Amino acid sequence: DDDPEKKEVKDGSTFTKRALVFFFIYGFLVLLAFIGFLVWRLRRSKNESRRNDSALQNIYNGMRDTGEEMPDSLKNCPLDEKIDYLPYKKQYEIAKENLEKKNVLGKGNFGIVKKGMLRMAKPKTEEEEKIRLPVAIKSAANPYDIVQTSMLAEELRLMCAIGKFPNVLALIGAVTVDLRKGCLLVVTEFVDCGDLHTFLRDNKDIFENHLVEDKTEKCEPDSYLTPLSTKRKTYLYTQEGGDQETVIKESLKSLATSDLLSFGLQIANGMQYLASIPLVHRDLALRNVLLKKNKTIRIADFGMAKKHESKDYYKPKNSKNNPVPIRWMSPEAYYCMRFTQQSDVWSFGICLYELFTLGGLPYPDVKSEDVYTYMHNGGRCFQPEHCHVELYNLMKLCWNQKPELRPTFSVIVEYFIEHMNTSAPQLLEYVERMLREEAKSQSQLDEWIRMDR
Numbered sequence: 426d427d428d429p430e431k432k433e434v435k436d437g438s439t440f441t442k443r444a445l446v447f448f449f450i451y452g453f454l455v456l457l458a459f460i461g462f463l464v465w466r467l468r469r470s471k472n473e474s475r476r477n478d479s480a481l482q483n484i485y486n487g488m489r490d491t492g493e494e495m496p497d498s499l500k501n502c503p504l505d506e507k508i509d510y511l512p513y514k515k516q517y518e519i520a521k522e523n524l525e526k527k528n529v530l531g532k533g534n535f536g537i538v539k540k541g542m543l544r545m546a547k548p549k550t551e552e553e554e555k556i557r558l559p560v561a562i563k564s565a566a567n568p569y570d571i572v573q574t575s576m577l578a579e580e581l582r583l584m585c586a587i588g589k590f591p592n593v594l595a596l597i598g599a600v601t602v603d604l605r606k607g608c609l610l611v612v613t614e615f616v617d618c619g620d621l622h623t624f625l626r627d628n629k630d631i632f633e634n635h636l637v638e639d640k641t642e643k644c645e646p647d648s649y650l651t652p653l654s655t656k657r658k659t660y661l662y663t664q665e666g667g668d669q670e671t672v673i674k675e676s677l678k679s680l681a682t683s684d685l686l687s688f689g690l691q692i693a694n695g696m697q698y699l700a701s702i703p704l705v706h707r708d709l710a711l712r713n714v715l716l717k718k719n720k721t722i723r724i725a726d727f728g729m730a731k732k733h734e735s736k737d738y739y740k741p742k743n744s745k746n747n748p749v750p751i752r753w754m755s756p757e758a759y760y761c762m763r764f765t766q767q768s769d770v771w772s773f774g775i776c777l778y779e780l781f782t783l784g785g786l787p788y789p790d791v792k793s794e795d796v797y798t799y800m801h802n803g804g805r806c807f808q809p810e811h812c813h814v815e816l817y818n819l820m821k822l823c824w825n826q827k828p829e830l831r832p833t834f835s836v837i838v839e840y841f842i843e844h845m846n847t848s849a850p851q852l853l854e855y856v857e858r859m860l861r862e863e864a865k866s867q868s869q870l871d872e873w874i875r876m877d878r
């Protein structure tokens with residue numbers, strides 16, 4: 426027993442045993458904690474998914490027509506105020522096997538838009554069997570985000586109620602069968618040239634100024650709705666040869682003053698329709714106006730049309746890090762969240778400014794945090810270089826501090842028509858013809874989803 430060597434070996438083995446027991450207990454405890462953590466995670470995600478399931482079920486139910494009658498007090502209200510009574514119309518349902526997804530077209534804060542190809546619901550001939558309609562498919566940016574899905578569902582219901590109009594993005598249909606699994610697809614017409622803001626910025630270098638200002642003739646003060654006859658001399662679009670005649674460029678490889686005028690008229694036209702529904706857009710800006718190859722435009726992005734508390738855009742002005750589009754907002758919209766046709770008119774004035782500066786930033790010299798004070802003190806956007814004074818006057822009317830003194834969209838459309846009638850009648854005829862054709866092709870969109878053809 427006194428052999429120190431033997432004692433050392435014995436001590437060593439006792440130590441090893443103790444260490445083994447210690448590690449075993451320690452390991453067991455760690456394992457226990459890990460299992461506990463897993464069980465907690467599993468329960469939490471089960472609870473979450475149960476909550477999500479019921480939230481999705483609510484969204485799904487909300488889309489169906491409950492037959493509940495709309496209170497009279499809401500009947501004349503803007504669509505966003507009666508969203509709870511706007512059903513998703515079943516005839517818009519697209520069979521998901523008829524829809525093929527392609528590349529991403531764009532991502533917003535809340536949605537992702539992909540290009541897609543749509544087969545006809547009931548092809549009658551072999552030809553029809555083969556043809557595909559290019560479409561845009563919008564889904565929630567994060568499919569697990571209930572708020573995004575609910576906002577998309579509201580956008581869909583709004584679009585059902587909006588119907589079709591040449592300068593407004595038309596709904597083709599939707600895939601709602603998987604909504605309870607978190608997948609909602611909103612399918613709209615495909616607009617091939619992206620947003621107008623990017624187009625103007627990308628084509629700045631090829632812009633041709635066709636505005637002829639006759640400096641020799643003294644301009645009388647501009648009147649609002651009755652452009653003076655002298656305007657015929659002071660506001661002409663010249664052809665390269667020098668003939669004083671409207672130039673209409675059909676190719677997208679060109680950008681001229683006449684295009685800017687045409688875009689302005691078309692935006693006003695689309696907004697006049699929305700205001701007549703009535704619908705307040707709330708986020709009218711060139712980034713939300715889409716352009717087609719034939720230079721007709723579509724007002725898009727009705728996600729903002731519904732006042733949504735959860736949308737960062739709508740956080741009150743004093744909340745931190747709010748990406749409020751203040752440079753497009755009227756003072757009353759920014760200050761007390763009062764969104765009306767009149768606040769849309771203010772934004773329309775800013776769109777005109779964007780047009781005539783070829784995508785310039787409104788108030789470029791004013792910091793975002795100072796814009797409100799600047800506007801409040803009467804500061805406004807300056808007159809763009811290639812903009813006739815008469816159009817700048819229209820912008821200033823749109824930016825009247827008092828909403829009730831701003832023109833309505835009907836008045837703005839009238840103004841444009843009269844203005845173009847005097848200065849560019851051919852351009853007006855051209856735009857009107859294009860819009861008639863667009864209306865025809867939009868009315869044919871229903872054919873693609875009609876099961877009873």
Ligand SMILES: Nc1ncnc2c1ncn2[C@@H]1O[C@H](COP(=O)(O)OP(=O)(O)OP(=O)(O)O)[C@@H](O)[C@H]1O
Nearest residue numbers: 530531532533534535536538561614615616726728
């Ligand atoms: N019908 C369409 N055809 C072609 N491109 C489209 C179409 N709809 C949207 N896009 C593209 O996708 C982008 C994002 O679309 P949209 O603005 O609707 O998303 P959003 O998430 O609602 O954006 P926001 O953050 O402004 O609310 C657009 O800027 C545009 O480039």
